[in-house]
Amino acid sequence: xxxVATKAEVSGPGLGTPRRxxxxxxPILRYALRRIVIxxxxxxxxGSVSFVLVLFIPGDPAVTILGDFATPEQxxxxxxxxxxxxxxxxxxxxxxxNLLRGDLGTSFFTNEPVLHDIARFLPxxxxxxxxxxxxxxxxxxxxxxxxxxxxxxxxxxxxxxLTSALQSVPDFxxxxxxxxxxxxxxxxxxxxxxxxxxxxxxxxxxxxxFGSLFSGDWTTLGSxxxxxxxxxxxxxxxxxxxxxxxARGSMGTALTTPQVEFARACGLRxxxxxxxxxxxxxxxxxxxxxxxFGSLLGGASIVERVFNWRGMGQWALDGVLKVxxxxxxxxxxxxxxxxxxxxxxxxxxxxxxxxRVSYE
Amino acid sequence: xxxxxxxxxxxxxxxxxxxxxxxNPGISIGGGLLLLMLLAAFFAPLPxxxxxxxxxxxLQAPSGSHxxxxxxxxxxVFSRVVAAGRSDLVLALLGTLVSLVVGLLIxxxxxxxxxxxxxxxxxxxxxxSFPLIVLSVTIVSxxxxxxxxxxxxxVIINGPRFIRLIRGEALxxxxxxxxxxxxxxxxxxxxxxxxxxxxxxxxxxxxxxxxTAANAVIVIAAxxxxxxxxxxxxxxxxxxxxxxxxxxxxxxxxxxxxxxxxIFLAIASLNVLAGGIQRRVEGS
Numbered sequence: 001x002x003x004v005a006t007k008a009e010v011s012g013p014g015l016g017t018p019r020r021x022x023x024x025x026x027p028i029l030r031y032a033l034r035r036i037v038i039x040x041x042x043x044x045x046x047g048s049v050s051f052v053l054v055l056f057i058p059g060d061p062a063v064t065i066l067g068d069f070a071t072p073e074q075x076x077x078x079x080x081x082x083x084x085x086x087x088x089x090x091x092x093x094x095x096x097x098n099l100l101r102g103d104l105g106t107s108f109f110t111n112e113p114v115l116h117d118i119a120r121f122l123p124x125x126x127x128x129x130x131x132x133x134x135x136x137x138x139x140x141x142x143x144x145x146x147x148x149x150x151x152x153x154x155x156x157x158x159x160x161x162l163t164s165a166l167q168s169v170p171d172f173x174x175x176x177x178x179x180x181x182x183x184x185x186x187x188x189x190x191x192x193x194x195x196x197x198x199x200x201x202x203x204x205x206x207x208x209x210f211g212s213l214f215s216g217d218w219t220t221l222g223s224x225x226x227x228x229x230x231x232x233x234x235x236x237x238x239x240x241x242x243x244x245x246x247a248r249g250s251m252g253t254a255l256t257t258p259q260v261e262f263a264r265a266c267g268l269r270x271x272x273x274x275x276x277x278x279x280x281x282x283x284x285x286x287x288x289x290x291x292x293f294g295s296l297l298g299g300a301s302i303v304e305r306v307f308n309w310r311g312m313g314q315w316a317l318d319g320v321l322k323v324x325x326x327x328x329x330x331x332x333x334x335x336x337x338x339x340x341x342x343x344x345x346x347x348x349x350x351x352x353x354x355x356r357v358s359y360e
Numbered sequence: 361x362x363x364x365x366x367x368x369x370x371x372x373x374x375x376x377x378x379x380x381x382x383x384n385p386g387i388s389i390g391g392g393l394l395l396l397m398l399l400a401a402f403f404a405p406l407p408x409x410x411x412x413x414x415x416x417x418x419l420q421a422p423s424g425s426h427x428x429x430x431x432x433x434x435x436x437v438f439s440r441v442v443a444a445g446r447s448d449l450v451l452a453l454l455g456t457l458v459s460l461v462v463g464l465l466i467x468x469x470x471x472x473x474x475x476x477x478x479x480x481x482x483x484x485x486x487x488x489s490f491p492l493i494v495l496s497v498t499i500v501s502x503x504x505x506x507x508x509x510x511x512x513x514x515v516i517i518n519g520p521r522f523i524r525l526i527r528g529e530a531l532x533x534x535x536x537x538x539x540x541x542x543x544x545x546x547x548x549x550x551x552x553x554x555x556x557x558x559x560x561x562x563x564x565x566x567x568x569x570x571x572t573a574a575n576a577v578i579v580i581a582a583x584x585x586x587x588x589x590x591x592x593x594x595x596x597x598x599x600x601x602x603x604x605x606x607x608x609x610x611x612x613x614x615x616x617x618x619x620x621x622x623i624f625l626a627i628a629s630l631n632v633l634a635g636g637i638q639r640r641v642e643g644s
Binding site: 038041042045049053164165167168169170172173176177179180183184191192302305306317320321323328332 | 482483485487495497498499501574578581582585586587588601604605608609610611613616617620623624627628631632635
């Protein structure tokens, strides 16, 4: 979750003190290398977890999956697909064999290859998550910075109240309130039935918004944006509270440092002072972006479902509710892989951005 | 003479508690609202039976006889919103308690800087690096649709946070002089952990408990919204929002909005309570 803890723990003891001279020379390189070496280990844990998930199914998995009215042939087929007739160790090895060849299996119910499904649904989720995070970061920073700047005065109180209110709403509930207000009462938003109106047919680009933006397809872009407004806002508003809290905290500290006092004494404009103070907290913000990105890959699933967004989260959720094992495993592997990669990039970016971070 | 007469008017034992509550609105408002919701869920006289439908009064807008209206099955929304606290709040508090115990049992022994505990924290990092809500939905739906499985889901999401918090705090406390003194007097590691370290992590645990309970209310509502852990016709806030979601685009707002407001109030009061405890911990 928090990579701040990760960093603190990477510099564990027991790594031998005699080589201190060598470590002092290239600490950053050593840290980066060690951080990259962890990736295969995490991947191994990730793959194993997704394998172990199947063992949680109680009773006869095939019957659990297909329901009590399944024919013996169906049960036999699922058992064969799951490989339940083979010993556990064989299953584990062949699971890894398939995984390493990029084969995530096929869905029990639709017979679609899981990888194909992911390629279809992941772009929708990525667009939703990226736009929601943009809203969350923008709004959260404004709320947090205003609160920190007017610390303990009335704007701070208002912003703190706003933060706790946003923090206390479940995103799917905010989405429903939005649908009621902006679709039913005001009629500004389109019906919550997907990414485009029904009559629009199949979309041209897999990345609907970014694709139509870059190809200059303005009518599609406008329609896609109006359909995206409510889901993006309901996620963005709820998650902005995280950024507001961190920004309020780190800006509050930064604004009381001697540097800021010195900058003011030098006669710099307030805008510049705030900008410099903000620079100190940018790594925290980036850290939160990465953490929330990871959790939104699946965490947006309920909002996706409310708006029938056809994203990866909704797809995985449907798979989970139907006990479609290959879909569950595929989602865990892909979402985990993306999160791991993101955290690796994040740690290296933070390392590059913040000269104070030492990994000794 | 006047000195002796003052002795009986010493403040009563309850007085400092009252003064603390007044000086800390977070604890009194947040805790009070939470207590009120819990008491109402169990003891308040309800205008209608929350699990008996009235087919003659389906989807009635809020009115004098049904203050929050009725849903598509003819249930009284107000009675159900109040009664749903029985499952939602109790499950949230139970899940928090189990998460705390898990955090203490794993986090405290891990508060040594050994290779073993570092390795465990690495594994915890990997575990926390995927969407835990999906993982918990997966585990709950795979292990069966029982209501106690929701507690496991809460523990899966919040247990690691407790472990991390308690371990971090205990590591810092270990550097204290009094631990050194305890070691010098020959105290065994177990005694040091449970007698000297554990009482000192209680403060941060209280704050985290309150935040965890708030998170648990969201998790429960989300799972119930998806139909997981619901045994109809028993009311839960999440399942009520789900029932109401179907009518929201056609204007029957009251079915989904009132249980949503209850979720909001529960989470908000827990967050306010956490803020109050935090202030108290920092102040002391």
